[in-house]
Amino acid sequence: MSTVRAPTPxxxxxxxxxxxxxxxxxVAGGLVLAVMTGPEGSGTAPTSxxxxxxxxxxxxxFVVFGVVLWLLMTARQRYGTEIRAVSDRLSAAPRRLLPDKRVxxxxxxxxxGIAIGYPTVLNGFWQEVLVDQIGVYVLLALGLNVVVGYAGLLDLGYIAFYAIGAYSAAYWTGALPVHPLFHLNAFYAIPLAVLAAMLAGVILGAPTLRLRGDYLAIVTLGFGEIIEIVANNxxxxTGGAQGVIGIPHFSIHxxxxxxxxxxxxxPYYYLLLGFIVVVLIAFHFLENSRVGRAWVAIREDEVAAESSGINVLKYKVMAFAIGASTSGLAxxxxxxxxxFVEPGDFTVQLSILILVLVIFGGMGSLPGAVIGAxxxxxxxxxLRVHPLFGFQQQDLYLYLGAILVVMMIFRPVGVFPSRRRKRELGLAEHGVGSADAMESTTGPIS
Amino acid sequence: MVPTATASDPIVQVEAITLRFGGLTSLSDVSLTQQRGEILAVIGPNGAGKTSLFNCLTGVYHPQEGNITFHDDHGKSVEIVGPKPRFAGLGGKSHVRNHGRKPHQVNRAGIARTFQTSRLFNALTAFENVKIGVESRMHTGPIGAMLRLPRTRHEDRESDARASELLEFVGLRERANDIASSLPYGDRRRLEIARALGTSPQLLLLDEPAAGTNPAEKNELVRLIRKVNDERGVSVLLIEHDMGLVMTLADRIVVLNFGQVIASGVPAEVQQNPAVIEAYLGAPDPEDAYDTSGPAEDGPEK
Incomplete structure (x- = not known):
């Protein structure tokens, strides 16, 4: 093509x-984004x-957004190592500033204290957001973090266990068309709902966790769909598509x-906060226990874990069940x-959303799951209520998708990665120490 | 280390096992017996079926025919592979006539292994690697772990102590907090042995422990394997290409070729055996002679 000259040099x-x-x-990407999030066209004015x-x-x-993105990319290319050094130092800062256990x-x-005190000064809208949008999803993210972050299992039907927990609540309090032998106060139904979700996790996990990687993701995806469709039909x-109402509030006597x-x-916020704190402490202990280390071993090298005496299937089912019960509690x-409960609350999109929360925060990291969510x-x-931005709810997944893409490219370990996970990803990137890298030094297998 | 009594006290008995992958027979009618406390070496040209034999012994492959029985130190016999027909209905595979134990069950019975290409938990420290091995013998469950019960803490301290002791034993105490992937090759080999010892085995299977090591590392490995055998009373079954190492270490040698046992005996006997010499084409160092030949086998082992 050297003979073809460009119109102008x-x-x-x-x-x-x-x-x-x-x-x-x-800039073109910014313009596409502007069109995608802008007003819709119509039959009479298709180009509107x-x-x-x-x-x-x-x-x-959006043009400014495109230019800023370009600046970021260029800066990363030119000063990539320096930027990474700074970001590493920043992410290590909490550990450096808080070296003492007591501190x-x-x-x-x-x-x-802030989590307890601050919500009291918020208005009703934000208090509700704290419960429905933040508290519940922090709990969900913590549970999924066990499955995805600790055990390394991709669960795309995680919301199904949430549905099972919700429907259990409806069942035991007598809100469903089918009635239990005795009605329970919602508060005392909590253990039963958790148990039901856990059982579902074991029943789904025991036969399917033998599958590896992609197959497991597909099975869980299918399970999530089954639960939603069953709830609908x-x-x-289950009361069908319109769901059931009349689940009583908690009460203690x-x-x-x-x-x-x-x-x-x-009150719900404080209840959730209590659950979250308990779950955080329990999972922190879990992470640094025999069970947590067994999960790391499985994640790193299943064959080596097995021949070190770890019952791989048992530990995978365990992770699945713990994640499921947390989801059920939420x-x-x-x-x-x-x-009330309705099947529309349990779509696949929500499973994906929770996964995004975990990945964004940093897989396998408790602060990551909490902060990410x-x-x-x-x-x-x-952004929705802020007068300047006027964010539209239906664009939510567009932005989440963009965040996920950007995260995977620039910081695949998440915002607050666990140290182990970070190391694993670093090793995988450089191919250091992986079994494949050793292959060449040992010659053919006998 | 030569068995003091000629009386038979086998730790593992392999009886006429045959392993096939489709039309390819990897092991045919292989039998061998290892005495308790013995260092037994399995040698043979590439593709002779040595690693397949290891994988049968550790529950990775289940041979179609034959038995493998492990006799532990407490007089209990565990059938690793045996003709226990499974229920052929729901999900059962009627064509699998032999029932085999899973790798973690074999490990629990008292057989630990290392891999030809070392398979450490690379993102973890040397200490954590060993601790995972030690902890597979503990009992803490998820509830105990989440509540950090007194028993959990007790087990944690106990496994810490055992892991430190094992790192000391293999000479990696200074490396305890190093990331496994950062260790030099010889250290990785020794760390893998420490992790295997962490599961308190009575029989240790070493798959080419000296592969890829330099002469100094090799000498240290020989000393370590001797020490494992002498001080810990662990029987050792090893696959090795390095004839020098095999001749100095092994009490007895079994020679495999084309999936069959062609000779067995003490090193001096085996060296003189015409079948063995023929298998190795008379070359004094089989590694030179067979470096590139032999069908590449055991693909699934990776």
Whole structure:
């Protein structure tokens, strides 16, 4: 093609420059984003989707976004190692600043104090967001973190256990068309809901966790769909597509202590906070125990784990069951809080959303799961009500998808990665120490 | 180390096992017996079926015919592979006539192994690697772990002590907090042995422990294997290409070729055996002679 000359040398030079081409791509990406999130076209004015978004002043924001993206990419290319050094130092900062166990303990207590005190000054909307959007999803992310982060199993039907927890709540309190032998106070149904979710986890896990990687993801995806479809269609048992109402709020009558959770969000918030703190402590112990190390071993090298005496299937089922019961607990609390369940709350999209929360925060990291879930669940709500941004709810997954793509490229370990996970990913990237890398040094297998 | 009594006290008995992959017969009618306390070496050209034999012994492959029985130190016999017909209905495979134990069950029975290409938990420290091996003999469950019960803490301390002791034993005490992938090759080999010893085996299977090591590392490995055998009373079954190492270490040698046992005996006998010499084409060092020949086998082993 050397005989074909470019129309003008300048354009040709620009075309040959990677930076210019990348800038063009970034700005084009920004424009596509503007069209996608802008107004819709209609039959009478099919191009209004384009004119309405490109001819509008909001397009400036997206062009700026494209340029900023380009600057970031270029900076990363030029100063990649320096940036990485700084980000590594930043992510190691908490550990450096809080080296003493006692100092760390005080730090956590202060955080807990803020978590207890701050919501009281919020208005009703934010208190509700704290429960429905943040608290419940933090609990869900913590549970999925055990499955995905600790044991390394990809579960795409995680919301199914949440559904089982919610429907258990409805069943034991007599809200479903089918009635149990005796009705329970919602509070005492919690263990039963957790147990039901755990059993579902074991029943699904025991036969399917023999599968590896992709196959397991497909099976769990199918399971999630089955639960949703059953909930939709088993009219006589689940109340069908419109769901069931009348799940009572929690209440305690025990040894003279009487308390009733009402319509307000704050009591539920404190209940959830209590659960989250307990789960955090329990999972922290779990992570640094024999069980946690067995999971790491399985994640790293299943064959070596097996021949070190670890019953791989047992530990995988265990992770699955623990994750499922946490999910069931979240479902139970949410069902009692809002008072109804409907199959529309248990779509595959939600399973994916929780997975995104875990990946964003950093797989296998407890602070990561909490912060990831809290930040990603808080942001859309904030942007939605903020007068400047006017974020649209239906664009949520668009942004989440973009965040996920960007995260996987620039920081695959998540915002707050666990040290082990980070090391594993680092090793995998460099191919150091993997069994394949050793192959060449030992010659053919005897 | 030569068995003091000629009276038979086998630790493992392999009886007429045959292993096939489709039309390919990897092991045919292989029998061997290892005495308790013995260092037994399995040698043979590439593709002779040595690693297949190891994989049968550790439950990775289940041979179609034959038995493998392990006799532990407490007089209990464990059938690793035996003709126990499974229920042929729901999910049972009627064509599998032999029933085999799973790798973790074999390990629990008292057989630990290392791999030809070392398979450590690379992102973990040397200490954690050994500790995982030690802990597979503990009992803490998820509930105990989440509540950090007194028993859990007790077991944790116990396994810490055992892991430290084992690292000391293999000479890696200074390396305890190093990441496994950062260790030099010889250290990785020794760490793998420490992890295997962590599961308190009575029989240790070493798959080419000296492969890829330099002469100094090799000498240290020989000393370590001797020490494992002498001080810990662990029987050792090893596959090795390095004839020098085999001749100095092994009490007895079994020679495999084309999936069959062609000779067995003390090193001096085996060296003189015409069938063995023929198998190795008379070359004094089989590694030179057979470096590139022989069908590549055991693909699934990776």
């Amino acid at each position: 300048l354009l040709r030079r620009l075309w040959l420059s990677t930076d210019a081409r990348r800038l063009a791509a970034c 989707g384009f004119t309405g978004s490109l001819g509008n002043s909001r397009v400036i924001g 760390r303990g005080v730090f956590y207590l202060v955080l807990l 088993l009219q006589g048992v 025990f040894l003279g202590v009487v308390y009733h959770w009402g319509l307000g969000s704050l 479902g139970m609390v949410e069902a009692s809080k809002i008072g 809290a930040v990603l669940q808080f942001l859309p709500q904030y």
